[in-house]
Each structure stands twice: as structure tokens, then as C-alpha cells.
Amino acid sequence: MAITALIIFSWTLIGIAMVVLSAYAVRHYYLAYSRMCIAHPRETNELVGFVMPRITVFVPMHNEERVARDILQALVDCDYDWKLLEVIPINDRSTDGTRAIVDDFARRYPFIKPYHRSEGNGGKPAALVDATVNSTGEIYLMFDADYVPGRAVLKMLTAPFLDPEIGAVMGRVVPHNIGDSLLSGLLSLERSAGYQSVQQARYNLGFTAQFGGTVGGVRAAALRAVGGWNPESLTEDTDLTFALLLNGWRTAYVNRAECYEEVPQDWGVRRRQLSRWVTGHTECLHNYWPDLVRARFLTRGEKWDAIFLLAMYLTAPIIVLGWLASLVLFFVPEAHAVPVLPIAMLIIGYQLFSNQATFLEIGVATLLDGTRLRALLMPLSLLNFFANTGAICNALRKFYWNRFWGSGGDGDGWYKTHRTRPGSDGKGFGLNHTKVEGMGD
Amino acid sequence: MLFLIYSVLFLALFYLHFALAHRAWITIRGKRSSELDMSYVRLEDYFGQSFRRKLKHWLATLPAASNSTANLLVFHHGQERIFVAPSVQYPSGRVEKEILVAEGTFSCGNNCDFRREVMVHGDCSIGEGTSLQAIAADGALSLGEAVSVRRWVDAAGKLTIGAHSAISSRATSRTAIEFLPGAHAQSLFAPEIATEGRNDDAAELSSKPVTVVQIPHRPDDPQKAHNGFDPQKLFSMGGGTYAYEGDLDITAPLHLRAPLVVRGHFSCAKESLLEADVKAHRNITIGPASVVKGNLVCDGDMLLKPDVYFQSILQAGGTMRLSFGVRGLREKLPVAAHSTGVLTLESNIVINGKVSSAHRVIAIATPLAWLQPNPTRA
Numbered sequence: 001m002a003i004t005a006l007i008i009f010s011w012t013l014i015g016i017a018m019v020v021l022s023a024y025a026v027r028h029y030y031l032a033y034s035r036m037c038i039a040h041p042r043e044t045n046e047l048v049g050f051v052m053p054r055i056t057v058f059v060p061m062h063n064e065e066r067v068a069r070d071i072l073q074a075l076v077d078c079d080y081d082w083k084l085l086e087v088i089p090i091n092d093r094s095t096d097g098t099r100a101i102v103d104d105f106a107r108r109y110p111f112i113k114p115y116h117r118s119e120g121n122g123g124k125p126a127a128l129v130d131a132t133v134n135s136t137g138e139i140y141l142m143f144d145a146d147y148v149p150g151r152a153v154l155k156m157l158t159a160p161f162l163d164p165e166i167g168a169v170m171g172r173v174v175p176h177n178i179g180d181s182l183l184s185g186l187l188s189l190e191r192s193a194g195y196q197s198v199q200q201a202r203y204n205l206g207f208t209a210q211f212g213g214t215v216g217g218v219r220a221a222a223l224r225a226v227g228g229w230n231p232e233s234l235t236e237d238t239d240l241t242f243a244l245l246l247n248g249w250r251t252a253y254v255n256r257a258e259c260y261e262e263v264p265q266d267w268g269v270r271r272r273q274l275s276r277w278v279t280g281h282t283e284c285l286h287n288y289w290p291d292l293v294r295a296r297f298l299t300r301g302e303k304w305d306a307i308f309l310l311a312m313y314l315t316a317p318i319i320v321l322g323w324l325a326s327l328v329l330f331f332v333p334e335a336h337a338v339p340v341l342p343i344a345m346l347i348i349g350y351q352l353f354s355n356q357a358t359f360l361e362i363g364v365a366t367l368l369d370g371t372r373l374r375a376l377l378m379p380l381s382l383l384n385f386f387a388n389t390g391a392i393c394n395a396l397r398k399f400y401w402n403r404f405w406g407s408g409g410d411g412d413g414w415y416k417t418h419r420t421r422p423g424s425d426g427k428g429f430g431l432n433h434t435k436v437e438g439m440g441d
Numbered sequence: 442m443l444f445l446i447y448s449v450l451f452l453a454l455f456y457l458h459f460a461l462a463h464r465a466w467i468t469i470r471g472k473r474s475s476e477l478d479m480s481y482v483r484l485e486d487y488f489g490q491s492f493r494r495k496l497k498h499w500l501a502t503l504p505a506a507s508n509s510t511a512n513l514l515v516f517h518h519g520q521e522r523i524f525v526a527p528s529v530q531y532p533s534g535r536v537e538k539e540i541l542v543a544e545g546t547f548s549c550g551n552n553c554d555f556r557r558e559v560m561v562h563g564d565c566s567i568g569e570g571t572s573l574q575a576i577a578a579d580g581a582l583s584l585g586e587a588v589s590v591r592r593w594v595d596a597a598g599k600l601t602i603g604a605h606s607a608i609s610s611r612a613t614s615r616t617a618i619e620f621l622p623g624a625h626a627q628s629l630f631a632p633e634i635a636t637e638g639r640n641d642d643a644a645e646l647s648s649k650p651v652t653v654v655q656i657p658h659r660p661d662d663p664q665k666a667h668n669g670f671d672p673q674k675l676f677s678m679g680g681g682t683y684a685y686e687g688d689l690d691i692t693a694p695l696h697l698r699a700p701l702v703v704r705g706h707f708s709c710a711k712e713s714l715l716e717a718d719v720k721a722h723r724n725i726t727i728g729p730a731s732v733v734k735g736n737l738v739c740d741g742d743m744l745l746k747p748d749v750y751f752q753s754i755l756q757a758g759g760t761m762r763l764s765f766g767v768r769g770l771r772e773k774l775p776v777a778a779h780s781t782g783v784l785t786l787e788s789n790i791v792i793n794g795k796v797s798s799a800h801r802v803i804a805i806a807t808p809l810a811w812l813q814p815n816p817t818r819a
Contacts, residue, residue, distance in 0.1 A: 040781050040799045042758075046628070048483045050754055050777040050795070051736075079482045150479040162754050163738040164682055164700035164718035179472035188474070206740075225679025248678040248702065258477050297684070297704075371476070376465035379458055 007335045010325035017322030018347075021354050024315055027308055028357035032364045035201040042204050044159040045256055048152065051162045055154065055217070056086045056137030060124045064145040065097040071145055072105045072112065080154040086137055087112045092127040093119075124213070125229045125236035132228065141217035147173070148260045149215070157217050160252035167222035167249025168240065170199065171215035171257030178374065180265045185377055186384040187263040187270070192365035192374075193358070199253045207305040208245050209253035213237030214261075222249045235280025238310075242288045245306065248297045271391040278313045278395035285310035286403075316392035485630040485795065486613035489577045489595025496542065496560055499523065521557070533568060547578075551585070564598065582614075594626075602626065620786065622806040628797030632775070636804050638788035640766075651712075652693045656701060657683055668693040678702065689721075694728070700735065707739070711746070724759070743780065751776060758782075761798075765789050765807040 044051075059071055068089070075087050089102045091114055102114040115131040132140065139161055143149060153171060160169045172195040175188040203209045211218070213236060223229070226243040233239040241251050264270040285307075292298070292306050329335040359378055366375035456463075484490060499518050506515040506522075514525040518540075525542040533550030539557055541547075546563040549555075552570040559565075559573060564580035567573065573590045576582065581598035584590070588606040593613075600614040601621070608626035612618060617633040620626075654670050655662060657677075664672050674686045681699050688705035695713040700720075707719060708726035718735035719725065725739040726746070733751040737743060743757035747764045752771035755761065760782035763769075767790050769776040775794030778784065784798040788807040796802050 044756070045483075046779045046795075046797045047754055047756065047777050049485075050774060052774060074479075148479070150477060150481055152482045155483070162718070162736040162756065163720050164736070165702045165720045165738075174474065174477055176474050178474045179469045182466060185466060185469055219680065221680030221682065222678075223680075225682075248684050260474075260477060260479075296686075369476070373465050373468060376461045377469070378462065380462045380466070 003332060003334050006328060007332060010328045010335070013321050013325035014329075014347075017318050017325075018350050018354075020318050021315060021322075022350065024308070024312070025354035025357035028361055031198055031201040031205075032357075032360045034205060035197050035364055035368070038201075038204050041200055041255070043255065044162070044252075045156070047162060048155050048159045051159045052081060052084055052155075053138040053158065053161065054084045054086070054136060055080070055139045055141055055158060056088060056135040056220075057141045057143065057154070058088050058090060058128060058131055058135075059143050059145055060090045060092060060127050060131075061094060061098050061102070061145045062092045062122075063094045063096045063098060065094075065101060067146045068098050068101045069105075070148055071143060072102070074148050074150075075143075075154075076105075076109055076112075077151055078149065078154045079151050080158075082109075082111050085111050085154070086135065088131055088135060089114050090127045090131045091116045092122070093117055121231060123231070125233060126231040128229045128236070129231050132223075135220070138220055139217050140220055140223065142214055143259070144214040144261075146262055147214055148176075150258065153215070153257050153259055156254050156257035157215075160254060161217075161219060163250075163252070165248070165250050166219070166252045167226075167244040167247075168211040168218040168251040169216055170209050170211050170251060170253050171259055172196070172199075172253075172255050173212070173215050173261040174258050175263040176260040177262050177265065182380065183267060183270060183384070184263045184265050185374070186381055188374060189362050189366070189377060189381060190384065191263065192369055192371065193361040195253075196255065196365035196368050197361040200255050202305065203253040205301075207302055208241065209251045210309065211237045211241045211244075211251045215257065215259040218244075219249075222247075225249075233280055233283065234276050235284065238281055238284045239287075242284055242292070242306065242310070245298070246288065246291050246295055267387055270387070271394075274388065274391045275395040275398075278392050279399050281310060281313055282396065282399055285314075313392050313396065316389045317396055319389060320393055485611070485628075486595050486615070488575065488593040488611060489613060492558060492575065492577055492595075493560065496523075496540075500525065500542070528563070546580070565596075569603070581616075600631065620802075620804045622788070622804050625801045625803040627801055628795065629802060630775075630795040630797075632793055634790075634792045634794075634796060636786050636788055636790045637806065639791065640789050641791075654691050654693050654695045656685075656695065656697050657699050688723075694731075697735070706741075718753075725757070729764075742782070755779070757784075760784070763787060763790055763792075763796075767792075769793065 057075060061068055072089065089112065091099050091102050099116060106112045106114050117127055117130055120126055120130060139158055141154065141157055157169050157171055160166045173191060175184060175191055177184050178188040179185060199209050218240065222244055226240070226247055229236050230239045244251065264273055289307060289310065292303055295303065362378055362381065363375065366372070499516065503516040503518060506517055509515045512526060516523040516525070522539045523542060524539050525544065528545030529543045529547045531549035531553055534552050535549065536554045537556065541555065541559045543561045543563065546565065547561040548566040549568050549571060551568040553568060554572045555574060557574050559576045561578040561580070565578040565582045567584045567588050569585040570587050571585065573588065575590065575592040576594055578596045578598065582594065582596035583601040584603045584606050586603045586605055588603055590608045593610040594600065594608055596614045597616065599617045599619065600612060601619045602608065602612060602624045604621040605623035611628045611630065612626045614631040616631065617635065618629050618631040620629060620634060620636050622637055652668060654668050656670065657675065658672050669691045670689065675683055678684050682702065683699055684702045684704065686704050689703045689707050691709045693710050695709040695715070697715040697717055697719065700718040703719065703721040705721070706723045707721035709728050709731065711728035711730050713728050713731040715731065715733045715735055719737050721739040723739065724741040724743065725737055726744045727733060727749050729746040730748040733749060733753060736754045738756045740758040742759040743755060743761045745751065745763050745767050748766040750768045753776060755778040757780040759780065761778060761780035762785045763778065765787045769778065770793040776792060777795040778792065779797045781799045783800045784796055784802045786796065786802065786804045
């Protein structure tokens with residue numbers, strides 16, 4: 001009796017896993033296909049430079065003396081009219097030389113107005129809440145301190161705000177340290193797929209893009225309309241995306257507004273980064289799904305897309321449960337009574353269909369980016385997949401433990417992602433370029 | 442032993458799956474990406490500027506070839522040859538395969554074919570039916586009828602694009618562009634772009650008082666639907682922006698005072714005043730002689746009826762049509778109109794800035810039947 005129940009339970013788990021993962025696979029195929037087929041992606045490139053509101057650029061900094069000069073110099077070098085520009089470096093309780101660097105820039109450039117923060121809660125959202133109070137821009141743009149914007153990025157990020165429905169905008173981050181470790185190389189593929197394929201495809205299809213908290217911006221009036229930054233959230237960017245969406249505001253995606261970032265080079269840093277994203281994202285799912293289902297502004301397709309996006313990390317434990325159920329069925333002889341061939345064919349068919357979906361997205365992205373050599377790394381993404389699955393399951397375990405049984409000190413808090421770029425003291429972009437054949441150079 | 446052989450074979454087969462990835466990783470390891478051009482800035486006349494810069498550099502650094510004469514300097518740049526002459530006149534039907542630089546004026550007869558770029562330091566006149574690769578002129582540039590340009594056109598002086606001419610890419614001028622009927626290009630950018638039949642007489646506005654629809658409506662305005670506006674369908678998105686559920690086809694002049702998102706079609710009657718941005722999920726139609734101070738964005742088609750005056754940016758996901766007498770200008774910044782579909786410019790249009798399309802911008806002559814009597818003034 002118990003064995004029969006176990007077999008039925010295992011088959012049920014496998015069935016659920018196949019249905020959920022197939023639904024995600026269909027979504028991946030649809031997005032990749034649409035990204036390839038739309039001749040004219042939704043974009044505002046032709047209108048760059050014609051939309052020039054007053055903007056405030058926030059750069060949250062916590063002990064960033066190595067990279068502070070580079071980002072500030074890059075912002076000074078941008079081709080945005082200085083009369084319409086305000087840069088607020090948020091020196092959030094730094095104990096190194098960040099303050100001196102920021103003050104030095106402020107003395108030389110009147111549009112740089114530092115905000116020194118010595119108390120209050122830690123974390124970027126809390127710092128942004130405080131710094132926003134005295135800002136004067138109609139549009140707020142954000143860059144993390146280790147990012148390096150190109151000269152035209154401010155104008156590119158500002159252009160979509162000509163549309164009154166756009167509440168936020170997201171640019172594209174491009175990993176710079178692709179060859180520093182295998183992980184960073186694989187993460188560059190993941191980022192390509194995430195931005196070039198998925199973000200652009202979703203935006204083309206009329207779904208809201210996802211604001212990522214850096215290389216992006218928000219309309220000041222829209223931010224105020226949704227109550228400002230959520231300092232309680234670990235992913236204030238995702239939280240803001242959906243708070244805006246529920247009030248009728250959309251997030252635009254600008255694929256051409258590219259900015260270099262440093263991706264994690266070791267699995268420990270990556271695991272912690274992923275853990276924070278999983279926690280924040282899943283928190284948003286629980287906070288917003290009832291409102292999303294009821295939202296009057298959204299079409300059925302938009303609601304499904306939003307739920308799929310917020311629930312994406314839940315696929316990891318579903319996969320693991322499917323694996324465990326398969327093992328149970330393999331080792332329990334009574335389970336072998338079922339007709340093996342049709343079921344095996346079904347599972348193989350499902351594997352062929354579903355497992356290729358994310359690879360297709362990566363392939364489309366590398367094709368569009370022209371990064372031919374990097375595309376060859378794709379089979380090694382399996383390593384990333386297994387490591388991500390483990391990290392996500394662990395983060396979800398902690399999240400639900402804290403949610404149902406209260407915090408046991410095992411939760412995730414804010415932490416600063418480890419910086420690897422040495423910086424260049426503001427001379428050039430602080431980026432060490434080595435050309436690689438066939439990588440879109 | 443057999444087990445060992447099987448194991449080795451299995452491992453070899455397994456490795457083959459990753460062999461290319463392994464080789465790629467060996468190449469990439471230790472390298473950093475350089476795919477972004479960090480110093481890129483967007484310039485509307487980039488092609489013309491870039492060509493001038495390169496040409497100047499070549500002429501300053503390359504030695505003149507031995508077959509040069511007093512009136513024709515020849516330079517070799519790889520497989521290309523650059524001809525430099527003082528002033529040039531080409532007869533009709535001439536085919537030129539070299540890069541050409543005219544230090545003075547340049548003119549050519551009909552049906553010539555210039556297969557490489559042309560640079561003219563003075564004024565320039567191109568005959569009917571001529572084919573060009575690309576052309577830059579430091580003076581005025583006049584393209585005759587049915588001239589076709591495979592790439593771009595750039596002039597420091599006035600640029601005249603003749604009737605039925607075709608420019609595959611950008612047309613730019615630092616002075617003005619005259620865009621004659623039947624001509625098309627992908628984009629036009631100049632301090633002033635005008636189509637044929639320019640008439641700067643101001644439109645005559647209605648003298649009798651009419652009902653004006655205010656959005657957002659005032660508390661003492663009627664709460665029932667009137668003139669195509671239903672206040673029950675209007676709600677605040679916060680931040681001073683409003684959304685309207687469904688189509689909004691206003692039959693009286695509209696005074697829009699706050700940004701508005703219409704989840705359907707949007708149209709307003711003649712002599713409306715739009716002081717804020719409008720976004721429509723479908724089409725936008727602006728009534729004759731209206732004043733548009735905010736941006737207009739729609740996912741569908743956009744139509745500006747005669748004598749509309751806009752001071753902003755227009756963006757359409759479908760086609761766009763600017764009717765007879767439309768004017769676009771504002772202080773400090775140029776205006777812009779961009780559509781994903783075809784952008785049609787009728788007669789008597791003046792725009793200070795840019796018009797562009799992912800397909801093409803085309804000029805047409807407004808049919809006389811539409812102008813007699815004038816639809817606005819009727």
C-alpha cells in the first residue's frame with residue numbers, strides 16, 4: 001500500500017515537473033523565436049538626444065575608493081548637457097577614501113552633489129530613500145559604483161521617457177571580465193540571453209521589461225506615486241518594477257544603452273548574489289501575485305508573463321523533486337509494471353523539447369551579439385545550471401523557513417558584491433581591454 | 442581490461458561533447474571583453490563627418506601618384522583611387538568608379554553613375570536620374586529628379602532633394618532640406634526641413650466660442666459622458682498622470698493639461714490644445730489647427746491633420762502622416778518625428794529637426810482637391 005502511494009506520488013511529482021517546465025520551455029521558445037523574427041525591435045534609438053529632461057544620477061557607494069574615480073569621470077565625460085544634469089554620489093558610511101574622492105569631484109564639477117550618509121539602515125534601497133529627498137531631476141538614473149557607462153548612455157536611457165506610460169527604464173549590462181574564470185565566462189552567456197534575448201523580446205511583445213536597479217532609471221513622479229523605494233526589499237528593483245506595473249506604468253528596455261559590469265568570478269560570491277536575488281524575487285511573488293491577478297491595467301498575457309517572471313526561481317526545486325521522484329521510480333521494482341516504452345519516449349521527448357529551450361535563447365543572443373567564440377562555451381553551461389539549481393534551492397529553503405518559522409538568523413541580508421576591478425584612478429575607463437577574435441570586437 | 446577500455450571510450454565520447462567548449466575557453470581565458478565602444482555618441486550627420494575626416498587624413502598622408510597632373514591629383518588607398526580636381530563638370534551618362542573630390546563646384550549631367558563616394562568643397566548640382574554611392578558637400582547640394590543614392594547625403598549648405606529621388610539612408614544638412622514630392626529617404630535631419638508649396642500664412646481659427654473638453658476635468662464639470670469623453674473611464678495613475686480606459690474620440694476642442702495614457706484610439710477635434718504628453722495603445726489623430734506641446738506616442742498609426750503645430754516629439758509604432766501645413770519647432774531643442782512604418786509628409790510642411798522612419802520617409806504633393814476649399818478653413 002505504502003509502495004503504491006509512493007509510486008503514485010512520484011509519478012504525480014514528475015507530471016507536475018513536466019507540465020511546469022514545459023510551460024517555461026514554451027515561453028523560452030516563444031521569446032527566442034520572437035526575438036529572431038521581429039524586424040524592427042521596439043526602441044527609441046532614433047530619438048536619442050531629442051529628449052532632454054533634467055536628470056539626477058545616483059551612484060551608491062560603500063568603500064569604493066578603487067572604482068569611484070572611474071564612474072565619476074565616466075559620468076563627467078557623458079554627452080549630456082551639464083545644465084540639465086545632477087550627479088549624486090551616495091557615500092554610504094564608507095570608511096576608506098571614498099569621501100575624499102567624491103568631495104574632490106564635487107569641488108571641480110558643480111553638478112556633482114555628494115550625499116554623505118553616516119547613519120541609518122544599510123543597503124542600497126535605504127541609501128536611495130535618503131538621497132532622493134533633495135534631488136531635483138525629473139528622471140532618476142542609477143549606476144552601481146563598479147559600472148562604467150559609455151558617453152551616450154545617459155541620453156539613451158532618457159529617451160524612452162518621452163512616452164508618458166514609461167515609469168522606468170532598463171539598460172543592458174555587459175560582463176567585462178569574461179576570461180577571468182570559467183564562471184565569469186558562463187555568466188556572460190547568461191547575461192547575453194537575459195538581456196539581448198529575453199528582455200528585448202518581452203519588451204517587443206508589449207510586456208514590461210524588468211528594472212535591474214543599475215544602468216537604469218525611474219521617473220521621479222512615478223516613483224513618488226508608488227510610495228518610493230522599498231527599503232525592506234532585498235531586490236528593490238524587482239519590487240519597483242511590479243509596484244509600477246500595478247499602477248499602470250511600464251518599464252522600457254534599451255538594448256543599446258550598454259554598460260560594462262564585473263560578474264562574480266567565484267562560486268561563493270555568485271551563490272550569495274543569487275541567494276539575494278532569489279529571496280527578493282520570491283518575496284515579490286508573494287507580495288504581488290494577488291494584485292497582479294486582479295490588476296485592471298493588465299491583459300491576460302501580461303499577467304501570465306509577470307507570474308512566470310516572478311515564479312521562475314521555483315523551477316529549481318521542482319526540477320530537483322522531479323529528479324528525486326525519478327530515482328524512486330527507478331529503484332522501486334513495483335514501479336516498473338507500467339508500459340516502459342511509451343513513458344520513456346514521452347520523457348525523452350520532453351527532455352529534448354524542454355532542455356534545449358534555454359540554450360536556444362543563449363544561441364539567439366550570441367548570434368545577435370556576434371560573439372561567435374563565446375557561443376561555443378554553451379555546453380559548459382550545464383555546470384552553471386547544476387550550481388545555480390543548488391544555490392537557488394538552498395536560498396528558497398532559507399526563505400520559506402524564515403517565512404513560516406520566523407528568522408533563525410539563517411536568512412539573507414544586504415551585502416556588497418565583491419569587486420574585482422582594480423580601477424584606474426579615473427584615467428580612461430579603468431577597463432583593461434584585450435581583443436578576442438570573434439567576440440564581437 | 443574490457444571495463445577499462447569501455448571507461449576510456451566512454452570518457453572520450455563524453456569529452457567530445459565539450460571539446461569545442463574547452464578549446465573556446467582556452468582562447469578566452471585571461472581575456473577581457475572589448476565589444477562596447479565606450480566613446481560612442483550619437484551624431485545625426487555621422488556618416489558625412491566620418492567620411493570628411495577619413496578623406497582629410499588620407500589626402501594629408503598619402504603621396505600623390507605619378508600619373509597626377511596639375512588639374513587632377515590621383516591618390517592610391519589600397520585598392521581604391523581618389524581623384525582630386527579643382528572644379529568638375531561631368532557630361533550626361535558618365536560612369537565614375539573612383540572616389541571623387543572636387544575642390545570647387547561640381548555638377549553632372551543626367552543619368553551619370555558614381556560608384557564611389559563624392560566629396561565637394563563648393564556647391565554641387567546632380568543631374569536627373571543619376572546614381573550615387575554617397576555624397577558630401579560643403580556648399581549647397583541640389584539633387585535633380587529621380588536621383589538615387591545608395592547610402593547617405595550630407596551638405597553644409599541647403600540640400601534640395603528632387604522629386605522622385607531615393608536616398609537609402611540618411612539625408613542631413615547644417616542649413617535646410619527641401620524635400621520635393623515623390624522623394625523618399627530613411628531619415629532627414631536639418632535645422633529646417635520643408636516640403637514643396639511652403640506658405641507661411643497663419644491658419645484662420647474659428648471665431649465663434651465652442652465647448653472645450655478639459656482633461657483632467659474640473660470637479661464642477663459634468664460627470665456624464667459628453668463630446669466623446671466619459672469621466673468615469675478616466676483614472677489617475679499617480680504622479681499627475683492619467684489613464685483612460687478604451688477609445689477616446691473627442692468631438693470638441695480638447696484642452697489637455699496632464700499626461701494621458703489612452704488604452705485604445707485617441708483623437709481630438711480641431712483647434713485642440715495638448716499641453717502634456719499623450720500615449721495611445723492604438724492610433725492617434727490630431728484635429729486640424731491644434732497645438733501640441735507634449736510628446737505624442739502611439740503603438741498604431743498617427744495622423745496630424747492640416748495646420749497642426751507641434752513643439753515636441755512624435756513616435757508611432759505604425760505609419761505616420763503629417764498633413765498640409767503642419768509645423769514642428771520648439772525653443773532650445775529640435776523636434777523629431779519617427780515612425781516604424783512609412784512616414785508621409787504632405788505639401789507645405791516645415792519641421793525644425795528630424796523626421797525618420799524604420800521604413801522610409803516619403804514626400805507627397807497634397808492633392809489639390811483636398812485644398813479647395815481648404816479643409817481647415819472651411
